[in-house]
Amino acid sequence: MEASMQGETSAALELHELQVRAGSRTLLEPTSTTLPAGKITVVVGGSGAGKSVVLRILAGLIPRHDAAIQWSGSITGSQGKPLRRVGIVFQQFALFDELSPLMNVQFAIDHRRDRSKPPEQSAQQWLDELRVPTRTPVAALSGGQKQRLAIARTLAADPEVVLYDEPTSGLDAASGRQVASLIRRTQQTHGRTSVVVTHDYETLLPIADHVLLLDSERRQLVAVDPSDWKSIPERMQPVATEPPTATEPPRLQSLIDISRRGAFDFLDASGSAIVAAVRLPWDAIPRLPRVQWGLRFLTHYLNLVAGPSAWIYLIMAGLIVGFAGTHFTFRYLPFSVYTKPLLIEDLLAAIGFALYRILVPVMATILIAARCGAAVAADVGVKRYGSQVDALQTLGVRPTAYLLVPIIAAFVIGTPLLEWVGFQTAQWISMLTFAINHPQINASFWQVHFHSQLHSESGWFATGAQWVLLKNVACGIGIAAIAYYRGMRPKQSAGDVSDSITATVLWTTLFVLLVHFVVAFLEF
Numbered sequence: 164m165e166a167s168m169q170g171e172t173s174a175a176l177e178l179h180e181l182q183v184r185a186g187s188r189t190l191l192e193p194t195s196t197t198l199p200a201g202k203i204t205v206v207v208g209g210s211g212a213g214k215s216v217v218l219r220i221l222a223g224l225i226p227r228h229d230a231a232i233q234w235s236g237s238i239t240g241s242q243g244k245p246l247r248r249v250g251i252v253f254q255q256f257a258l259f260d261e262l263s264p265l266m267n268v269q270f271a272i273d274h275r276r277d278r279s280k281p282p283e284q285s286a287q288q289w290l291d292e293l294r295v296p297t298r299t300p301v302a303a304l305s306g307g308q309k310q311r312l313a314i315a316r317t318l319a320a321d322p323e324v325v326l327y328d329e330p331t332s333g334l335d336a337a338s339g340r341q342v343a344s345l346i347r348r349t350q351q352t353h354g355r356t357s358v359v360v361t362h363d364y365e366t367l368l369p370i371a372d373h374v375l376l377l378d379s380e381r382r383q384l385v386a387v388d389p390s391d392w393k394s395i396p397e398r399m400q401p402v403a404t405e406p407p408t409a410t411e412p413p414r415l416q417s418l419i420d421i422s423r424r425g426a427f428d429f430l431d432a433s434g435s436a437i438v439a440a441v442r443l444p445w446d447a448i449p450r451l452p453r454v455q456w457g458l459r460f461l462t463h464y465l466n467l468v469a470g471p472s473a474w475i476y477l478i479m480a481g482l483i484v485g486f487a488g489t490h491f492t493f494r495y496l497p498f499s500v501y502t503k504p505l506l507i508e509d510l511l512a513a514i515g516f517a518l519y520r521i522l523v524p525v526m527a528t529i530l531i532a533a534r535c536g537a538a539v540a541a542d543v544g545v546k547r548y549g550s551q552v553d554a555l556q557t558l559g560v561r562p563t564a565y566l567l568v569p570i571i572a573a574f575v576i577g578t579p580l581l582e583w584v585g586f587q588t589a590q591w592i593s594m595l596t597f598a599i600n601h602p603q604i605n606a607s608f609w610q611v612h613f614h615s616q617l618h619s620e621s622g623w624f625a626t627g628a629q630w631v632l633l634k635n636v637a638c639g640i641g642i643a644a645i646a647y648y649r650g651m652r653p654k655q656s657a658g659d660v661s662d663s664i665t666a667t668v669l670w671t672t673l674f675v676l677l678v679h680f681v682v683a684f685l686e687f
């Protein structure tokens with residue numbers, strides 16, 4: 164009975180001639196081994212032996228021809244059958260901070276391996292079983308509660324295999340033992356094949372059914388018989404770090420080296436921008452696994468792009484440009500006593516045209532590029548650095564579905580909306596400025612002449628409103644794509660996240676200026 168349940172819910176993990184290299188170093192020579200179904204396998208190894216890399220390969224997070232890590236061979240389920248779902252409990256938990264604990268688990272249930280079958284239990288039952296508070300925000304949970312939530316989320320997605328990445332790291336001995344017995348208990352209750360990758364053998368060997376040692380000398384995964392477990396400490400030698408080759412002390416770098424590196428950085432940035440531009444139409448096809456989750460992510464990004472604080476930016480900017488454009492045009496009109504009666508109608512038309520077609524669109528899109536581009540690059544960068552993007556992938560979701568597509572949609576909706584707010588403010592302050600400076604003239608005079616040229620026909624492409632919309636949408640899509648791809652680049656540190664924000668601000672503002680420059684040639 165137990166065997167048949169395990170046969171349905173879990174699978175063995177079979178490695179066939181798995182070979183792994185990181186740069187010039189071989190971490191694993193071709194190795195074949197089996198991690199038995201429905202059991203706990205503990206994988207131990209010295210620091211730097213390659214445990215985390217192997218774990219990420221098993222989770223399907225490293226493509227075969229990754230730039231930094233290359234691997235060959237194959238990974239299958241029992242008897243060579245393909246694995247459908249490998250779950251992972253990340254060392255840093257990788258929870259979705261913007262969702263409640265209940266929603267984190269519901270997300271996993273809604274994206275479980277086989278949606279034609281009813282879920283094993285409800286989100287509330289998972290949280291009750293693992294003793295996680297339901298309504299406390301994720302950020303306010305304790306470390307232990309976050310880990311239990313991460314386990315609940317992983318199991319709720321119904322994986323055949325569950326990987327645990329250093330589950331006791333940073334814990335004292337007593338808390339480590341509690342985590343070990345939690346892993347044992349959930350494994351017994353749900354019968355999943357479990358793989359625990361750790362250097363904390365003392366705490367985790369007691370729950371192991373099977374032990375593999377990542378032997379850094381032989382570069383093999385070696386099964387260790389229970390009678391030999393006591394020899395594990397001597398066999399877990401830390402790997403000596405290689406001497407640094409990439410970075411030399413700055414004083415040794417010649418000016419030529421620095422400029423060459425700058426040129427490479429520039430080419431790298433522009434090269435990846437071109438790759439991103441080519442991939443964009445494919446990545447942006449809205450293939451949402453669950454529409455309601457797509458809408459939820461859209462709401463999150465709409466709030467980030469066009470929330471109340473963005474309105475304040477655009478209102479302030481509209482006030483400045485609307486006031487300055489109107490007040491100083493009349494103030495510095497030469498011989499105004501004579502010229503103003505002749506020119507006033509045309510001047511109002513010119514002010515309206517300039518604000519509507521050029522000044523507000525340029526100013527609004529630059530502000531949106533800087534503020535909203537940075538906000539989205541930060542959001543995606545943190546998700547990348549905190550492994551939330553990896554978590555999406557192991558839950559069977561392409562990150563483009565719930566990140567790129569909602570981000571583009573948020574910018575396509577948000578950019579024209581914000582620009583409209585900026586223009587409404589600019590025209591209101593223009594009318595007020597004109598009325599205060601010309602109390603003798605009826606307000607409808609400003610109304611008629613300010614709007615007289617806004618929607619004039621211009622050449623082959625429709626009216627002014629459509630040109631404005633075209634610029635807004637083109638800028639919005641470009642800002643969205645740059646912020647997303649910059650945020651998604653691999654991140655090794657918090658510094659990489661901040662670099663991606665800076666690069667996003669630089670590239671999005673440049674892109675926006677380019678769009679206005681190119682469209683101006685067609686428009687006028």
Ligand SMILES: Nc1ncnc2c1ncn2[C@@H]1O[C@H](COP(=O)(O)OP(=O)(O)OP(=O)(O)O)[C@@H](O)[C@H]1O
Nearest residue numbers: 185186208209210211212213214215216217231362
């Ligand atoms: N993205 C990467 N690019 C290049 N080399 C990498 C990358 N990730 C890991 N490595 C290299 O692979 C080797 C193994 O790293 P890994 O993090 O898997 O070790 P580990 O066994 O998990 O060690 P620890 O227990 O100390 O975390 C290291 O030499 C590391 O420098």
